[in-house]
Amino acid sequence: MISAYTGTQVRAAEEPLMAAGLGDVLMHRAAHGLAKAVVHELKSHRDRLNGASVVVLVGTGNNGGDGLYAASFLAARGMRTTAVLTGNAAHPAGLAAFERAGGRVHRLTEAALPGLAAEAAGADVVIDAVLGTGAKGGLRENAADLVRAITDKDRQGVVVACDLPSGVDADTGAAVAPVLPADLTVTFGGAKAGLLADPGADHAGRVLIVPIGIDEHLPQPSLRRLEDADIARLLPHPARRAQKYSRGVLGVVAGSEDYPGAAVLACRGALAAGVGMVRYLGPPSVAHLVRLSCPEVVCSTGTVAENRVQAWLVGSGMGPRDHEQLTRAREAIASDLPVVADAGALPALPAMLAPHVVLTPHAGELASLFQRLGHGEDREAVEAGTLGAVRHAAERTGATVLLKGATTLVSAPWGTTFSQADGTAWLATAGSGDVLAGVIGALLAQTGSDVGRFSKAGIAADGRWAAIAALGTALHGRAGRAASEAVSGGPITAGRIADALPEIWGKVSMLSNSGAWKRNSHSQPLR
Numbered sequence: 001m002i003s004a005y006t007g008t009q010v011r012a013a014e015e016p017l018m019a020a021g022l023g024d025v026l027m028h029r030a031a032h033g034l035a036k037a038v039v040h041e042l043k044s045h046r047d048r049l050n051g052a053s054v055v056v057l058v059g060t061g062n063n064g065g066d067g068l069y070a071a072s073f074l075a076a077r078g079m080r081t082t083a084v085l086t087g088n089a090a091h092p093a094g095l096a097a098f099e100r101a102g103g104r105v106h107r108l109t110e111a112a113l114p115g116l117a118a119e120a121a122g123a124d125v126v127i128d129a130v131l132g133t134g135a136k137g138g139l140r141e142n143a144a145d146l147v148r149a150i151t152d153k154d155r156q157g158v159v160v161a162c163d164l165p166s167g168v169d170a171d172t173g174a175a176v177a178p179v180l181p182a183d184l185t186v187t188f189g190g191a192k193a194g195l196l197a198d199p200g201a202d203h204a205g206r207v208l209i210v211p212i213g214i215d216e217h218l219p220q221p222s223l224r225r226l227e228d229a230d231i232a233r234l235l236p237h238p239a240r241r242a243q244k245y246s247r248g249v250l251g252v253v254a255g256s257e258d259y260p261g262a263a264v265l266a267c268r269g270a271l272a273a274g275v276g277m278v279r280y281l282g283p284p285s286v287a288h289l290v291r292l293s294c295p296e297v298v299c300s301t302g303t304v305a306e307n308r309v310q311a312w313l314v315g316s317g318m319g320p321r322d323h324e325q326l327t328r329a330r331e332a333i334a335s336d337l338p339v340v341a342d343a344g345a346l347p348a349l350p351a352m353l354a355p356h357v358v359l360t361p362h363a364g365e366l367a368s369l370f371q372r373l374g375h376g377e378d379r380e381a382v383e384a385g386t387l388g389a390v391r392h393a394a395e396r397t398g399a400t401v402l403l404k405g406a407t408t409l410v411s412a413p414w415g416t417t418f419s420q421a422d423g424t425a426w427l428a429t430a431g432s433g434d435v436l437a438g439v440i441g442a443l444l445a446q447t448g449s450d451v452g453r454f455s456k457a458g459i460a461a462d463g464r465w466a467a468i469a470a471l472g473t474a475l476h477g478r479a480g481r482a483a484s485e486a487v488s489g490g491p492i493t494a495g496r497i498a499d500a501l502p503e504i505w506g507k508v509s510m511l512s513n514s515g516a517w518k519r520n521s522h523s524q525p526l527r
C-alpha cells in the first residue's frame with residue numbers, strides 16, 4: 001500500500017527530528033536521494049555522466065536547499081551544474097556547498113531570463129527546487145516567467161521535481177499555473193497526497209519516494225493507493241465447497257431501449273470479476289440482448305424485493321425517462337444491501353445515502369450532483385481540485401464516492417480515501433464505465449460482508465466500501481492496460497477490458513502467497 005500525506009503531516013513528522021538538531025541530516029538524506037535519482041535518469045538517457053548539464057531552479061526555502069545540496073553532489077561527480085536563484089535569498093549552507101563543489105550561480109533578473117531559459121531548455125536535467133511544502137500559492141513574478149519561457153521552448157532533457165512540482169498544492173493536488181511539468185518527482189519522507197490526485201498527478205510524472213527516517217512519526221495517511229500485494233490479499237477466492245449462491249449474487253438494473261449495450265457490458269464486467277451469479281432486471285428487449293450476449297446471466301421478471309442478491313448495480317445506460325428502471329434503482333438503494341450506483345441512477349437518488357452505496361460519477365456527473373445539492377462547484381472546479389471535490393461529495397451525500405479520471409479517487413464520507421492510477425488513457429472509451437460498475441458490483445457481492453478480509457489488511461470496517469471500489473478500479477485499470485498491451489499499445493474497446501480481467505486477477509492473485517506485501521513500499525517508485 002502506498003501511503004500519502006499532506007504537507008502539514010510530513011512537516012509535523014519532521015518536527016521531532018528537527019527539535020533534536022537533525023534538520024541537516026534530513027536535508028542531506030533528501031538531497032542525496034534526489035541526486036541519486038537524477039544520476040539514474042541520466043544513465044538511462046546517456047552513456048557518460050561526466051559533462052552532463054544540470055540546471056537547478058532554486059527557491060528561497062528548504063526546497064531550494066535540497067536542490068542546491070543535490071546539485072553539489074552532482075557537480076562533485078563531474079557534471080556541469082548551474083543554479084538559478086529565483087528569489088532574493090537562498091539556503092546559505094546549501095549555496096556554499098554548491099559553490100565549493102564548483103557549481104555556477106546566476107541570479108534570475110529580467111535581463112538574464114532569456115539566456116537562463118535557453119540554458120535550462122537545453123540542459124540534460126532541470127531540477128525544479130523553487131517551492132515545496134512551505135509554499136503559499138504558485139510561482140511568483142520572475143520564476144513564473146522563467147517557467148513559461150522554458151515550457152515554450154523545445155526541451156532537450158528531463159525535468160525532475162524536488163519534493164513536488166512548484167505550484168502544486170501538496171495537500172490537494174490543485175495547481176496554480178504556470179507549473180513546469182516533471183518527468184519524475186522525487187518526494188521526501190512519504191508521498192504527498194497532491195501527487196496522487198489530479199491535476200497534481202498530471203504535473204508530477206513518475207513519483208519516487210525517498211525515505212528520510214521519519215516513518216515512525218507519520219500519522220494515519222491522508223490518501224492510500226492499493227498495490228499488487230494489497231490487491232492479491234483483498235481479492236476473494238472460492239472456498240473448496242463453494243456454490244454459486246455462496247460466492248455472491250449481483251443484481252443488475254441497467255440498460256434501456258436507448259442504451260441496451262450498457263446492460264451487456266455491466267454484466268460482462270461482473271461475470272469477469274468472479275461473481276457467483278448475475279441476475280438481470282430490465283426491459284424485455286434489453287433482457288433479450290443480455291441473454292444472447294451473456295447466456296450465463298439469469299434474467300428475472302420479478303421485483304427488486306423478490307430477487308435474492310448480495311449487492312446491486314444500478315444506473316448504467318439509464319436515462320431520466322426510464323421510469324421503471326429508476327423505480328427499481330430506488331428500491332435497490334432502499335434495500336440496505338451494498339449498491340454501486342452509476343450514470344443514470346445518480347440524478348434519481350435521495351440526497352442522503354449511506355457508505356455502502358458507492359456512487360461512480362465522472363467530473364461532469366459530479367458537478368451535476370453538486371448543483372442538485374445546491375453547491376456551486378461546476379465541472380471546471382471539480383477538475384481543478386479532484387481530491388477536495390470527491391471528499392466534499394462523500395461528506396455531503398454520506399455515500400462512498402468514486403470520481404473517475406486518469407487518477408480515480410474514492411472517498412468514504414469520513415475521509416478514508418484511495419487513489420488509483422493503474423490504467424491507460426485508452427480506457428476513456430464508451431462502455432468502459434459500465435464494465436467498471438460491473439466489476440465493483442461483483443466485488444461488493446463477494447466481499448461486502450467480509451469485514452475480516454479488510455481489517456487484516458489494516459482497513460477499518462467502515463472504510464471497506466471505499467477499498468472495494470478502489471480494488472475494482474485497480475483491476476479495471478490493469479485489465480485495460482493489459483488489453484492495450486495485447487495489441488501493442490493500441491486502442492481497446494470496453495468489451496476487451498472485461499475479457500482481459502480474469503487473467504489480471506489470476507496473475508495478481510499469485511502474489512498473495514509470495515509475502516511480497518511485507519516489503520516497504522516507501523522506497524518504491526509509484527509507477
Ligand SMILES: NC(=O)C1=CN([C@@H]2O[C@H](COP(=O)(O)OP(=O)(O)OC[C@H]3O[C@@H](n4cnc5c(N)ncnc54)[C@H](OP(=O)(O)O)[C@@H]3O)[C@@H](O)[C@H]2O)[C@@H](O)CC1
Pocket residue numbers: 014018023024026027028030031059060061062063064066087130131132133134135136137138139140162163188212
Ligand atoms: N524541514 C527540513 O529540514 C526538511 C525539509 N525538506 C524540504 O523543505 C521543503 C519545505 O521547505 P520550507 O518550509 O522552507 O518551504 P519551501 O517549500 O522551500 O518554500 C518556502 C519558501 O518560499 C517562500 N515562498 C512561499 N510561497 C512562495 C511563492 N508562492 N513564491 C515564491 N516564494 C514563496 C517562502 O518565503 P516567503 O516569501 O513566504 O517569506 C519561503 O522562503 C520541503 O518541500 C522539502 O523539499 C526536506 O529537505 C526534508 C527536510
Ligand SMILES: [K+]
Pocket residue numbers: 063128129130131132161162163164165166
Ligand atoms: K519543487
